[in-house]
Amino acid sequence: MSKIAINLLNYNTPWPEIKRCLEHALSQDYSDFEVQYMDNGPKGQPNLVEQVSQEFGNNPRLKIVDNGENLGYAGGHNKFFKNNSSELLMVLNPDALLEPDFVSEIVKAFEEPLVGAATGKMLKPGKNKQDENILDGTGIVVSKSRRGRERGQLEVDHGQYDSLTEIFGVSGTAAVFRKEALESVKIFDSEYYDPDFFAYWEDLDLSWRMRLQGWQVCFVPKAVVIHPRAVGLSPGGLRRFFTFVKHHRGFSLNVRRWNWRNHLFAIIKNDFGWNFWKAAPLILLRELAMALFITVFSISTWSVLPTFFRLLPKMFLKRRIIQARRKVNSKEMEKWFV
Numbered sequence: 001m002s003k004i005a006i007n008l009l010n011y012n013t014p015w016p017e018i019k020r021c022l023e024h025a026l027s028q029d030y031s032d033f034e035v036q037y038m039d040n041g042p043k044g045q046p047n048l049v050e051q052v053s054q055e056f057g058n059n060p061r062l063k064i065v066d067n068g069e070n071l072g073y074a075g076g077h078n079k080f081f082k083n084n085s086s087e088l089l090m091v092l093n094p095d096a097l098l099e100p101d102f103v104s105e106i107v108k109a110f111e112e113p114l115v116g117a118a119t120g121k122m123l124k125p126g127k128n129k130q131d132e133n134i135l136d137g138t139g140i141v142v143s144k145s146r147r148g149r150e151r152g153q154l155e156v157d158h159g160q161y162d163s164l165t166e167i168f169g170v171s172g173t174a175a176v177f178r179k180e181a182l183e184s185v186k187i188f189d190s191e192y193y194d195p196d197f198f199a200y201w202e203d204l205d206l207s208w209r210m211r212l213q214g215w216q217v218c219f220v221p222k223a224v225v226i227h228p229r230a231v232g233l234s235p236g237g238l239r240r241f242f243t244f245v246k247h248h249r250g251f252s253l254n255v256r257r258w259n260w261r262n263h264l265f266a267i268i269k270n271d272f273g274w275n276f277w278k279a280a281p282l283i284l285l286r287e288l289a290m291a292l293f294i295t296v297f298s299i300s301t302w303s304v305l306p307t308f309f310r311l312l313p314k315m316f317l318k319r320r321i322i323q324a325r326r327k328v329n330s331k332e333m334e335k336w337f338v
Contacts, residue, residue, distance in 0.1 A: 002107055003032045004176065005086040009076040010048060011040035013094040018048055021094050022056055030103040034086070038065040040076050073172065074193035074202045081182050082190040090176045096122075097226040098174065106176050106223035109164065116181030116215025117207065119170035120223030122150075123157065133157040136227045139167030139219040140204055144279045144337045145286040146267050148204045151219075162221040168336045169207025169217055174225045178215075185209040187321055194265070194318070196311055200255065201262035208270040211336065214327040257304035260294065265311070269319045273330025279337065 006025055010018055018037075025035045037056075041047030049066045056062050067076060077091050088110060092098070102120055109118040122136035137150030138161040150171060152161055170176075172193075185206070186192045193202040207217055251259075267283070276283075294301045 002087045002110060003034075004030070004088040004090055004103055004107060005080075005084045006033065006035045006090040006092050006103075007038055007077060007080040007084075008035060008092045008094060009038045009040060009073065009080075010094045011070055011076075013048075015048055015051055018052065018094055019055065020097060021092070022052065022062075024097045024099075025092060026056065026059055026061055027100055028098065028103040029100050030107065033103055034061050034063060036063045036065060036080060036084075038067060038076055038080060040067050040070045040072070042070055043068045072195060072198040074195045074197055074199070077172075078190050078192050078195060081177075081179075081186075081192045085179070087179055088176055089179055089182065090174070091172055093173045093227070095228055096174045099224040099226075102174070102223045102225060106220045109218045109220050110176075110178060112216065112218075114214070114216045115178065115218050116184075116210045116213075117170045117175060117177045118218040118220050118223075119167070119173075119175050120219075120225055121157075121161070121221050122171070122173060122225050122227045125226050125228055128156070130156075135161075137171055137173075138221070139217075140169035140171060140207060142168050142204070142337055143282075145282040146263075146271070146279070146337070147286060148201070148263065148266075161219065164221065165219050166216055167219045168211065169204050172203035173227050175203065181210055181213070181215045184215075185213050185325075187318055194269075196314060197262045197265065198258060200258040201266050205262075205266040205269065208266060209322055211333065212270060212322065212326045212328055253300055253303075256294075256298055256301045257307075260290065260301055261304050261308050261311075264308070265315050268312075268315050269322055272323060272326070273333070275330045275334035275337065 008021060008025060022035065022037065037052050039047040039049050047066065049064060052064055067079070071079065081089055088107060106118050106120055109115050119139050121138055124134040124136050127133055135152040135155045135157050138152045140148055141151045142148045151167065182192050192206060194205055197205065210217060
């Protein structure tokens with residue numbers, strides 16, 4: 001039986017949400033697991049370390065880490081990945097509630113030695129008016145234009161994805177990784193997630209690197225997590241254009257900047273070969289459409305350009321490292337762009 005360690009990373013999440021998340025994480029029916037609460041709150045600002053200690057400090061499965069600064073999503077989890085020797089390592093968002101058998105179901109995927117990462121079925125809280133569950137996601141898929149999204153997001157769950165299947169990647173909401181796989185794809189000393197991303201798209205980037213190394217990535221439908229998701233698809237997509245515009249304008253400026261910048265960095269670092277050049281017209285068309293949308297409806301997003309160009313040489317350095325280690329060819333990767 002594999003030991004699994006779960007890292008709940010928090011920055012500025014209200015105490016009631018953290019309390020619920022920890023209650024669910026600590027109530028798993030799996031026998032060999034531990035939970036680490038990691039707080040990214042900067043020094044001098046209130047964090048929840050003391051409250052977590054008072055409420056859950058007597059639980060032998062819980063470890064508490066105060067980072068004393070905001071390391072970002074990537075930096076916080078990288079610290080966890082580096083310092084924990086458990087065979088399986090899990091990242092957990094503070095707004096995600098694990099069902100009691102989540103861990104016991106998802107570890108089954110790792111009985112296959114080539115599985116490097118796995119994710120479960122994410123459902124929205126509550127049900128719709130027809131008493132049906134709504135999917136929040138069943139793993140990351142990527143289109144030929146290199147648009148990454150959560151498969152099935154906002155669909156009614158009719159069991160249409162209920163089979164153990166390989167997917168392109170795992171969301172950072174509640175994903176499990178094999179320690180060996182993480183070590184095989186890290187860059188430099190401890191860059192698992194890319195800290196230059198800070199937040200957003202680092203999960204797709206890490207999954208992409210795993211795919212390039214030949215690791216399998218799986219969706220496990222019986223591993224269920226409840227997740228509301230603050231940043232997701234607009235209902236109706238582009239078919240409801242003005243709703244789409246309002247939806248995206250509702251994101252913070254940082255989210256909009258990171259989202260645009262980091263999706264390009266993921267492509268620059270990981271894409272290659274003939275399947276990229278075949279898809280280049282579609283990729284270019286989508287990028288031009290995004291640029292037009294930003295210029296008309298979200299021009300403040302372009303304030304990220306100085307940082308983008310400052311980091312660009314570093315991304316090309318990382319690309320050289322990633323591509324030198326690559327174990328799969330362009331043809332093998334082509335099937336993942338759907």
